[in-house]
Amino acid sequence: xxxxxxxxxxxxxxxxxxxxxxxxxxxxxxxxxxxxxxxxxxxxxxxxxxxxxxxxxxxxxxxxxxxxxxxxxxxxxxxxxxxxxxxxxxxxxxxxxxxxxxxxxxxxxxxxxxxxxxxxxxxxxxxxxxxxxxxxxxxxxxxxxxxxxxxxxxxxxxxxxxxxxxxxxxxxxxxxxxxxxxxxxxxxxxxxxxxxxxxxxxxxxxxxxxxxxxxxxxxxxxxxxxxxxxxxxxxxxxxxxxxxxxxxxxxxxxxxxxxxxxxxxxxxxxxxxxxxxxxxxxxxxxxxxxxxxxxxxxxxxxxxxxxxxxxxxxxxxxxxxxxxxxxxxxxxxxxxxxxxxxxxxxxxxxxxxxxxxxxxxxxxxxxxxxxxxxxxxxxxxxxxxxxxxxxxxxxxxxxxxxxxxxxxxxxxxxxxxxxxxxxxxxxxxxxxxxxxxxxxxxxxxxxxxxxxxxxxxxxxxxxxxxxxxxxxxxxxxxxxxxxxxxxxxxxxxxxxxxxxxxxxxxxxxxxxxxxxxxxxxxxxxxxxxxxxxxxxxxxxxxxxxxxxxxxxxxxxxxxxxxxxxxxxxxxxxxxxxxxxx
RNA sequence: GCCGAUGUGGCGCAAUUGGUAGCGCAAUUGACUUGUAAUUAAUAGGUUGAGAGUUCGAAUCUCUCCGUCGGCUCCA
Numbered sequence: 001x002x003x004x005x006x007x008x009x010x011x012x013x014x015x016x017x018x019x020x021x022x023x024x025x026x027x028x029x030x031x032x033x034x035x036x037x038x039x040x041x042x043x044x045x046x047x048x049x050x051x052x053x054x055x056x057x058x059x060x061x062x063x064x065x066x067x068x069x070x071x072x073x074x075x076x077x078x079x080x081x082x083x084x085x086x087x088x089x090x091x092x093x094x095x096x097x098x099x100x101x102x103x104x105x106x107x108x109x110x111x112x113x114x115x116x117x118x119x120x121x122x123x124x125x126x127x128x129x130x131x132x133x134x135x136x137x138x139x140x141x142x143x144x145x146x147x148x149x150x151x152x153x154x155x156x157x158x159x160x161x162x163x164x165x166x167x168x169x170x171x172x173x174x175x176x177x178x179x180x181x182x183x184x185x186x187x188x189x190x191x192x193x194x195x196x197x198x199x200x201x202x203x204x205x206x207x208x209x210x211x212x213x214x215x216x217x218x219x220x221x222x223x224x225x226x227x228x229x230x231x232x233x234x235x236x237x238x239x240x241x242x243x244x245x246x247x248x249x250x251x252x253x254x255x256x257x258x259x260x261x262x263x264x265x266x267x268x269x270x271x272x273x274x275x276x277x278x279x280x281x282x283x284x285x286x287x288x289x290x291x292x293x294x295x296x297x298x299x300x301x302x303x304x305x306x307x308x309x310x311x312x313x314x315x316x317x318x319x320x321x322x323x324x325x326x327x328x329x330x331x332x333x334x335x336x337x338x339x340x341x342x343x344x345x346x347x348x349x350x351x352x353x354x355x356x357x358x359x360x361x362x363x364x365x366x367x368x369x370x371x372x373x374x375x376x377x378x379x380x381x382x383x384x385x386x387x388x389x390x391x392x393x394x395x396x397x398x399x400x401x402x403x404x405x406x407x408x409x410x411x412x413x414x415x416x417x418x419x420x421x422x423x424x425x426x427x428x429x430x431x432x433x434x435x436x437x438x439x440x441x442x443x444x445x446x447x448x449x450x451x452x453x454x455x456x457x458x459x460x461x462x463x464x465x466x467x468x469x470x471x472x473x474x475x476x477x478x479x480x481x482x483x484x485x486x487x488x489x490x491x492x493x494x495x496x497x498x499x500x501x502x503x504x505x506x507x508x509x510x511x512x513x514x515x516x517x518x519x520x521x522x523x524x525x526x527x528x529x530x531x532x533x534x535x536x537x538x539x540x541x542x543x544x545x546x547x548x549x550x551x552x553x554x555x556x557x558x559x560x561x562x563x564x565x566x567x568x569x570x571x572x573x574x575x576x577x578x579x580x581x
Numbered sequence: 582g583c584c585g586a587u588g589u590g591g592c593g594c595a596a597u598u599g600g601u602a603g604c605g606c607a608a609u610u611g612a613c614u615u616g617u618a619a620u621u622a623a624u625a626g627g628u629u630g631a632g633a634g635u636u637c638g639a640a641u642c643u644c645u646c647c648g649u650c651g652g653c654u655c656c657a
Contacts, residue, residue: 045652054585055584055585056586057585139651140585140651140652141584141652142585142651142652142653143583143652143653144583145653145654148653150653154583154584154653155584156585157584157652157653159651159652190592196648196649197648198648198649201648201649256655301657305656306582306583307582307648308582308653308654309653309654309655309656311649311650311651312650314657315656315657316657319657419656420657422657455657458657459657461657487615487616487617488614488616491614516613516615517615518619519615519616519617520615520617520619521618521619521620522617523617524617524618524619525618525619527618528618534617536616540616548617555617557616557617
């Protein structure tokens with residue numbers, strides 16, 4: 001996916017397109033007042049106050065038409081620089097622009113851009129003329145709170161994209177189509193992976209096929225973590241309110257927690273695994289020699305998310321974090337974080353998911369701990385990135401109140417970015433829970449603790465994988481690995497059954513399609529269900545004691561002996577070879 | 582939670598200005614016995630998300646609630 005913010009040429013033209021949008025809206029809705037119209041990662045938007053009017057779907061077409069008309073008329077875009085005083089005078093009837101102007105300091109030179117009958121306060125730069133803005137599309141619209149605050153008035157936000165060439169616009173639109181085809185909600189239904197019932201909004205059900213995929217993914221997770229020296233635990237789903245008071249969740253996170261009363265005592269369902277993890281650490285004494293302790297948990301958490309935020313597997317109310325808490329001595333920190341980054345790198349590579357890392361640093365106001373500790377922690381995180389060969393983008397002030405973090409953004413096969421992994425340093429919980437270890441000099445010390453996930457949420461990660469692979473999973477993950485289609489049930493079913501039995505005994509997930517349908521029909525069905533391998537068993541195979549297969553995505557039929565075929569697919573499973581469509 | 586859209590048999594869709602629900606796939610039963618992307622016939626299946634209202638008459642109009650989708654906010 002094209003990042004409009006990072007491409008200067010697109011950045012400018014999209015910004016200009018936002019102005020063009022505003023001008024068109026002003027023509028059609030003279031009462032319109034404008035807030036801001038920035039370029040975002042995917043195009044641009046403009047937030048508009050239409051008074052009592054709201055935008056509807058058909059309005060977008062109308063606005064687009066007006067934009068095209070203005071563009072054709074082709075007026076120049078003229079920059080003008082004025083003082084704050086002049087700006088205040090010029091925009092005196094526009095409360096939104098006044099709000100912006102008042103925030104600027106008195107000496108700033110304020111620039112305005114005028115195109116035809118429309119002037120907007122703007123830093124620029126812009127393209128020379130509205131004539132240059134030709135290849136654009138308004139994509140979506142919605143309400144958006146003024147300044148993002150739900151206590152403020154809701155403005156109308158219109159989104160769009162703009163390109164320099166028709167090809168780029170068409171490519172973009174094609175990509176959108178492709179994304180629609182890969183929608184995990186659609187594929188999840190077609191491939192019988194999961195469902196969501198109206199009786200449990202945001203609480204997904206896993207169907208037998210989806211469960212296989214999920215189990216494979218989780219087994220893989222356990223195996224890889226064991227190799228990295230992790231131990232595994234499971235903490236309870238429901239715990240006493242006192243614990244959540246101690247962890248601080250009752251105070252800060254109660255609105256998102258499901259609670260219940262048992263025998264007159266309040267309990268809460270865990271929205272995070274950490275407090276339970278803390279209790280496990282405290283369950284025994286720890287020597288400095290035991291550290292680092294890497295304690296993993298595939299923990300099912302529940303969070304009461306806003307109803308409007310739910311979205312398939314991407315945003316749910318219960319999900320499994322592939323969590324782990326690492327407790328270590330200060331001198332182990334850098335090595336441990338480098339090790340972790342390399343580990344995450346190895347995992348993402350297996351899924352062919354390239355990624356970028358971002359470092360979020362100390363918030364300006366709300367934070368705990370010493371600035372010195374923060375600075376040190378931040379530099380260790382940044383350094384660890386460098387040493388492991390990555391550059392990291394820095395998001396100043398974006399860290400949690402309890403510590404800085406590294407976020408991992410993976411890029412899927414359509415170029416879309418997803419935040420999955422995160423490494424968070426926690427300076428809060430070890431204090432609150434009074435975690436200690438006995439150091440070499442016999443004194444109690446406070447361990448350094450970090451939380452980390454790689455998938456983020458198993459549910460969401462599967463959603464991403466479904467779209468990444470367009471439902472055609474790599475063999476090791478595929479719910480069904482081989483589909484057997486006998487040519488004629490009367491003559492070839494026995495042999496087909498024998499092959500099925502052999503494959504099953506060799507731990508291959510196999511299905512036999514013995515329905516009384518034409519070969520072509522069943523073959524088509526097998527392709528529609530994205531079966532990695534389809535075996536065609538007819539007289540030739542029975543006579544020669546062979547199998548013939550077609551691989552998903554290929555139209556070639558290849559004949560092998562059973563052992564050759566088994567060897568081949570076992571190798572593919574072992575290597576986790578990926579075929580990305 | 583807020584703004585907008587939307588909700589029709591398992592799935593995908595259709596029903597001119599309100600006139601009393603159709604189609605394809607799937608399912609079931611039968612015929613066909615098939616070598617590389619849909620053989621064929623018949624049958625069954627819905628009171629149109631839920632509730633209320635307007636009307637002689639509501640899938641269609643109004644209201645309330647619920648779900649879903651696109652955003653806002655938030656975040657894994």
